[in-house]
Amino acid sequence: MRHDHLISAKQLSRADIDTVLDRAADIARSPPDVNQYADTILGLLFFEPSTRTKMSFDSAMKRLGGTTVDMGTVESSSVKKGESLADTVRVIEGYADALVLRHPSEGAAKMASEFVDVPIINAGDGAGQHPxxxxxxxxxxxxxxxxxxxxxxxxxxxxxxxxxxxxxxxxxxxxxxxxxxxxxxxxxxxxxxxxxxxxxxxxxxxxxxxxxxxxxxxxxxxxxxxxxxxxxxxxxxxxxxxxxxxxxxxxxxxxxxxxxxxxxxxxxxxxxxxxxxxxxxxxxHNGIPVRMALLDLMLGGETQ
Amino acid sequence: MRHDHLISAKQLSRADIDTVLDRAADIARSPPDVNQYADTILGLLFFEPSTRTKMSFDSAMKRLGGTTVDMGTVESSSVKKGESLADTVRVIEGYADALVLRHPSEGAAKMASEFVDVPIINAGDGAGQHPxxxxxxxxxxxxxxxxxxxxxxxxxxxxxxxxxxxxxxxxxxxxxxxxxxxxxxxxxxxxxxxxxxxxxxxxxxxxxxxxxxxxxxxxxxxxxxxxxxxxxxxxxxxxxxxxxxxxxxxxxxxxxxxxxxxxxxxxxxxxxxxxxxxxxxxxxHNGIPVRMALLDLMLGGETQ
Amino acid sequence: MRHDHLISAKQLSRADIDTVLDRAADIARSPPDVNQYADTILGLLFFEPSTRTKMSFDSAMKRLGGTTVDMGTVESSSVKKGESLADTVRVIEGYADALVLRHPSEGAAKMASEFVDVPIINAGDGAGQHPxxxxxxxxxxxxxxxxxxxxxxxxxxxxxxxxxxxxxxxxxxxxxxxxxxxxxxxxxxxxxxxxxxxxxxxxxxxxxxxxxxxxxxxxxxxxxxxxxxxxxxxxxxxxxxxxxxxxxxxxxxxxxxxxxxxxxxxxxxxxxxxxxxxxxxxxxHNGIPVRMALLDLMLGGETQ
CATH class of the missing domain: 3.40.50.1370 (Aspartate/ornithine carbamoyltransferase)
Incomplete structure (x- = not known):
């Protein structure tokens, strides 16, 4: 698997799917060495309410030994001040090594990925994708x-x-x-x-x-x-x-x-x-090994 | 002390109380080895506003070397979508090794504890308990x-x-x-x-x-x-x-x-x-050593 | 540099500025050893919405190997119950090793600093300072x-x-x-x-x-x-x-x-x-090395 961003399930070949699922199965059997990610920070940008997806990514990153920073709710952020999504992600990429993005607008993750250098994972974009x-x-x-x-x-x-x-x-x-x-x-x-x-x-x-x-x-x-x-x-x-x-x-x-x-x-x-x-x-619960596998493949990438 | 969950102060014998307080006093004197909890994640589920209790558990888990995942406010969660508490805790137990629960309904923590396998700590259930x-x-x-x-x-x-x-x-x-x-x-x-x-x-x-x-x-x-x-x-x-x-x-x-x-x-x-x-x-401030002691006894359990 | 609190840019001499900026430049070139801060918890108290400042401090503390505890929004906290700022910070100083405070009232950080023993960093106080x-x-x-x-x-x-x-x-x-x-x-x-x-x-x-x-x-x-x-x-x-x-x-x-x-x-x-x-x-993005430098100087203080 070699993708800079994960925007849509459609971008995943059968081989990609097998790679992620095999890695997840390995992780479920024996948790990986966590020291590799001690310096890794995942940014959580949820522009819509979420419990399980957000907590699942949060937990997956921490199970890998890394940590997270959370934008919080839209109400508590400067998004209220009229900032564009492109500007928000360009700022926040400086605070994290990868970003997880949920947004109400279809295509938001794709658009965001065109503005940043860190990997973006789409965690739901309106009626669009949730890979x-x-x-x-x-x-x-x-x-x-x-x-x-x-x-x-x-x-x-x-x-x-x-x-x-x-x-x-x-x-x-x-x-x-x-x-x-x-x-x-x-x-x-x-x-x-x-x-x-x-x-x-x-x-x-x-x-x-x-x-x-x-x-x-x-x-x-x-x-x-x-x-x-x-x-x-x-x-x-x-x-x-x-x-x-x-x-x-x-x-x-x-x-x-x-x-x-x-x-x-x-x-x-x-x-x-x-x-x-x-x-x-x-x-x-399977969200944990699967998201750990995905983060591991995108960030560590030993099994590409 | 041997309890799977801490739901009510009434379940604590004099011996239990002494065990927790002795451990807290030890911890206040010399912080414990934190490596034991490097892989431990505490889930924070606060269905009501809280500053000190939530931050205190958050800090206590981190002082033990572990980390936390936070459900956030009810407004930012899928609870709004009509999910039952039983379903919510059954999902979130997959993201954490123990759960701290505050809920406006008396008996909520007891009920939740009947649905999950991880330890639950009651952090206040309406007019009920806050052990x-x-x-x-x-x-x-x-x-x-x-x-x-x-x-x-x-x-x-x-x-x-x-x-x-x-x-x-x-x-x-x-x-x-x-x-x-x-x-x-x-x-x-x-x-x-x-x-x-x-x-x-x-x-x-x-x-x-x-x-x-x-x-x-x-x-x-x-x-x-x-x-x-x-x-x-x-x-x-x-x-x-x-x-x-x-x-x-x-x-x-x-x-x-x-x-x-x-x-x-x-x-x-x-x-x-x-x-x-x-x-x-x-x-x-004493909430820190006391909650560290409690987490240590419930999760690590070397001094039972 | 030797300040217990950072309340105003006015308190910084030219020498202080050079010290922070030199340390930030060092950090940007080669990240410091993170083990020094493994036990350090930074408290984030934002009484007003913020994305970048809060995430930037959160990330900076974590890049140093430490962690944070977050008060959350005012709506989700007991501030709603009418607690004074002086009481809030006196409680929360027990949960953290330093506090970052944003508050809508000019002078809030200064006032708060007079009530606590841990270092306070002003992250904006109304029309006042944001050093x-x-x-x-x-x-x-x-x-x-x-x-x-x-x-x-x-x-x-x-x-x-x-x-x-x-x-x-x-x-x-x-x-x-x-x-x-x-x-x-x-x-x-x-x-x-x-x-x-x-x-x-x-x-x-x-x-x-x-x-x-x-x-x-x-x-x-x-x-x-x-x-x-x-x-x-x-x-x-x-x-x-x-x-x-x-x-x-x-x-x-x-x-x-x-x-x-x-x-x-x-x-x-x-x-x-x-x-x-x-x-x-x-x-x-420069907020990261600068805030890492500041935290390092205020908390670790090897380069005073």
């Missing part, structure tokens, strides 16, 4: 069921979820069969479908789980956001239909894993947490 | 006047102050004579009085300091909150009566120490800061 | 053009900018010729002019750049704040006149450096970023 989420999703799939002959169902809000679009693109790289399950109003956008078609993705769309559940190795559930619906009734109806329960999972493959990028609201019933299917908390 | 405050209070008392034949006055808002309820419970463990001094409207709640009676506490109640001041080793003052009173006049009258001044302390024992959990507003006149009685800033 | 900004400005000037026979233009809002007042005072120490360029309504305040006159500063005032641009070694631009103007029209007119463009710089000395304390809004056109004149991002 480290994709990498930890792939890691969770590979560690549990492998990539061979993989059948995955991706369910819920497929229209707005950036997680889904990135993941689907990457899954094409590992030749997965992808089933998209959503209400008509939350179907994958035409542009994404076209994009997947162009790269030869193996994709089918469904409006319910019944036809496909028993054939799946992975069921990836996403949050259906109340604010996407014009009225409460329609929301309730849709949300009720796309809720995973223990009863529903009785029809599934024993080895099926259920994933979710979290936070969840009602999409997965709490009783599912107790089943062997539930991998969503472990999935979140 | 590390109790430990640093006990440490301050023991270091200054000892527990033998101890007479303590606890004054101010005894109705709402969680600090007071925890402390009073623990003081019973060290056989202290406890004098509660408050206006009628801010008396210790009946449930707490009953609880103290059940465990054989040595307790008397007063509406003024005059009868008891000269008999005290410790005067523990708490903040009287304006928002507890229906009208400003009543507040002023009460607050004025329960204000400690240098003049008032002229009648006290020379060795009397004045304590306060801070922040104070007007309960202690600034001139008292200059007297030998004032121990409230030192009391706050 | 580490002055030091990094001086460092940037010295590294680029030196102090010998220095001619500097200071332009923009000279009335409200605390940066300017501190810098101007310090520049008198190095015998610079200072040209102040501003609209009539944003002239240097009479009190500052008087103060500069008293210490023998070499100062001239202008309402435009034309007369002086070609004679300058340094052009220091400051932000003209919209909110200072009664109406939008007047703001636009003034802001337009005091905007630096590549075209305008065609008349300047080849070696002229353009500085700005940042954030900028429209005072410097983006095309200037690409010229050799632009030093404002490097100026911000």
């Amino acid at each position: 480290t989420q994709t990498l930890l999703d792939l890691y969770t799939i590979r560690e549990n069921v492998g990539f061979d002959d993989l059948s995955i169902g991706i369910m819920g809000d497929l229209k707005y979820g950036r997680t889904v679009h990135s993941l689907s693109h990457a899954l094409t790289n590992v030749d997965a069969r992808q089933h998209f399950i959503s209400p008509e109003s939350l179907r994958l956008p035409r542009s994404v479908r076209y994009d997947l078609h162009e790269i030869g993705a193996n994709v089918r769309e469904h409006t319910g789980l019944d036809d496909v559940l028993s054939t799946l190795d992975v069921l990836y559930v996403t949050r259906i956001q109340r604010e996407r619906f014009p009225d409460e009734n329609e929301y309730r109806q849709v949300a009720g239909q796309y809720r995973i329960t223990a009863e529903l999972l009785a029809d599934a493959n024993d080895d099926l894993i259920v994933m979710h990028p979290l936070p969840r609201v009602d999409e997965i019933a709490p009783e599912v947490d107790e089943t062997e299917h539930a991998q969503y908390f472990q999935q979140a | 590390t405050q109790t430990l640093l209070d006990l440490y301050t008392i023991r270091e200054n006047v000892g527990f033998d034949d101890l007479s303590i006055g606890i004054m101010g808002d005894l109705k709402y102050g969680r600090t007071v309820h925890s402390l009073s419970h623990a003081l019973t463990n060290v056989d202290a004579r406890q004098h509660f001094i408050s206006p009628e409207s801010l008396r210790l709640p009946r449930s707490v009085r009953y609880d103290l009676h059940e465990i054989g506490a040595n307790v008397r109640e007063h509406t003024g300091l005059d009868d008891v001041l000269s008999t005290l080793d410790v005067l523990y003052v708490t903040r009287i909150q304006r928002e507890r009173f229906p009208d400003e006049n009543e507040y002023r009258q009460v607050a004025g009566q329960y204000r400690i001044t240098a003049e008032l302390l002229a009648d006290a024992n020379d060795d009397l120490i004045v304590m306060h959990p801070l922040p104070r507003v007007d309960e202690i006149a600034p001139e008292v800061d200059e007297t030998e009685h004032a121990q409230y800033f030192q009391q706050a | 580490t900004q002055t030091l990094l400005d001086l460092y940037t000037i010295r590294e680029n053009v030196g102090f010998d026979d220095l001619s500097i233009g200071i332009m923009g809002d000279l009335k409200y900018g605390r940066t300017v007042h501190s810098l101007s005072h310090a520049l008198t120490n190095v015998d610079a010729r200072q040209h102040f360029i501003s609209p009539e309504s944003l002239r240097l305040p009479r009190s500052v002019r008087y103060d500069l006159h008293e210490i023998g500063a070499n100062v001239r005032e202008h309402t435009g750049l034309d007369d002086v641009l070609s004679t300058l070694d340094v052009l220091y631009v400051t932000r003209i704040q919209r909110e200072r103007f009664p109406d939008e029209n007047e703001y636009r007119q003034v802001a337009g006149q005091y905007r630096i463009t590549a075209e305008l710089l065609a008349d300047a000395n080849d070696d002229l450096i353009v500085m700005h304390p940042l954030p900028r809004v429209d005072e410097i056109a983006p095309e200037v970023d690409e010229t050799e004149h632009a030093q404002y991002f490097q100026q911000a």
Whole structure:
């Protein structure tokens, strides 16, 4: 792997993905020597609220023996004074050895990367990309069921979820069969479908789980956001239909894993947490070895 | 001491208290070897504003050579997206080796501890417990006047102050004579009085300091909150009566120490800061060795 | 250099300035041994929003091998409960080995320094001082053009900018010729002019750049704040006149450096970023070696 910045999951080849995931698996087995990063500072620039992504990068850098500096919230920063993103990142690159950036505007990370010399990792840019989420999703799939002959169902809000679009693109790289399950109003956008078609993705769309559940190795559930619906009734109806329960999972493959990028609201019933299917908390925890691996490859780079 | 979590001061036996306070005294004398904790990350989850408790844990972990990751404010986190506390702690336990939790709901820390495998320390749960405050209070008392034949006055808002309820419970463990001094409207709640009676506490109640001041080793003052009173006049009258001044302390024992959990507003006149009685800033500083001791016992556990 | 606190640039003698700048230059060339500060904790107390100053101190302490504890925003702290600044700093000094303080009230740092035993560094007190900004400005000037026979233009809002007042005072120490360029309504305040006159500063005032641009070694631009103007029209007119463009710089000395304390809004056109004149991002980055030097001198103090 040799990238100066990680902006989009689309820039990752199959070889890149294997390199990061192999390194993550090594790290999960035996934590690396931390002295290498004793002098390394990672800058955290989150222009939108975040708990898990920010804490996960923070923890990953510290698990590597390095440290972080945090811009804090937009409200507590001089961004309020009207500074451009280009200026902000050009200043802050002087305080850190690499930057993690989340920003509400699509394309923000790409733009920022054109102004700075230190590596930039995109931690979400609006409706755009969130490549480290994709990498930890792939890691969770590979560690549990492998990539061979993989059948995955991706369910819920497929229209707005950036997680889904990135993941689907990457899954094409590992030749997965992808089933998209959503209400008509939350179907994958035409542009994404076209994009997947162009790269030869193996994709089918469904409006319910019944036809496909028993054939799946992975069921990836996403949050259906109340604010996407014009009225409460329609929301309730849709949300009720796309809720995973223990009863529903009785029809599934024993080895099926259920994933979710979290936070969840009602999409997965709490009783599912107790089943062997539930991998969503472990999935979140996998952010640590995956982000450690990524930082190690981008900053230390012994395994390029 | 062997506890997986520290949820309530009530779970601490006299032996537990001595173990923590002895270790804290050791640490205050000679800081421990910090290499043991070079790989340790403490997660800070504060769902309510806090300065001193959060900074104190942050500093204590770092004084031990470890580091921290901070969830930030609720406004900057995905808690806003409707995630349950149980889900939040199950995710964040993957980023840290132990969690410190403050939450506005009584029982939150207990509940959280049932969902995670890492140790949880309760840093305040609404009107409930705040056990590390109790430990640093006990440490301050023991270091200054000892527990033998101890007479303590606890004054101010005894109705709402969680600090007071925890402390009073623990003081019973060290056989202290406890004098509660408050206006009628801010008396210790009946449930707490009953609880103290059940465990054989040595307790008397007063509406003024005059009868008891000269008999005290410790005067523990708490903040009287304006928002507890229906009208400003009543507040002023009460607050004025329960204000400690240098003049008032002229009648006290020379060795009397004045304590306060801070922040104070007007309960202690600034001139008292200059007297030998004032121990409230030192009391706050004692949070460092006490929390270092606690983390050391819970995480390293060489002295169990 | 031997100061317990750094409150004002005015307390720095020429020898002090040289000591800090020499140490910063050493650090920029070869980072110091970081083991000396492995046990050092710097407390960050920012009562006002800040990005660059706070992150810069945070990074500088960590580049020295130490760590920091952060009070967080005022909204997330117990300052909201009505605690006085004197009480807050007396508590927090127990959690750290030195404190960096930014506060909206002029004189806050001075006042705070009278209550604590640990060193305090003023990181801005309202319209008052911001001495580490002055030091990094001086460092940037010295590294680029030196102090010998220095001619500097200071332009923009000279009335409200605390940066300017501190810098101007310090520049008198190095015998610079200072040209102040501003609209009539944003002239240097009479009190500052008087103060500069008293210490023998070499100062001239202008309402435009034309007369002086070609004679300058340094052009220091400051932000003209919209909110200072009664109406939008007047703001636009003034802001337009005091905007630096590549075209305008065609008349300047080849070696002229353009500085700005940042954030900028429209005072410097983006095309200037690409010229050799632009030093404002490097100026911000210079905050790291300068603050490392200062912390090293105040905390370690091997080079006094």
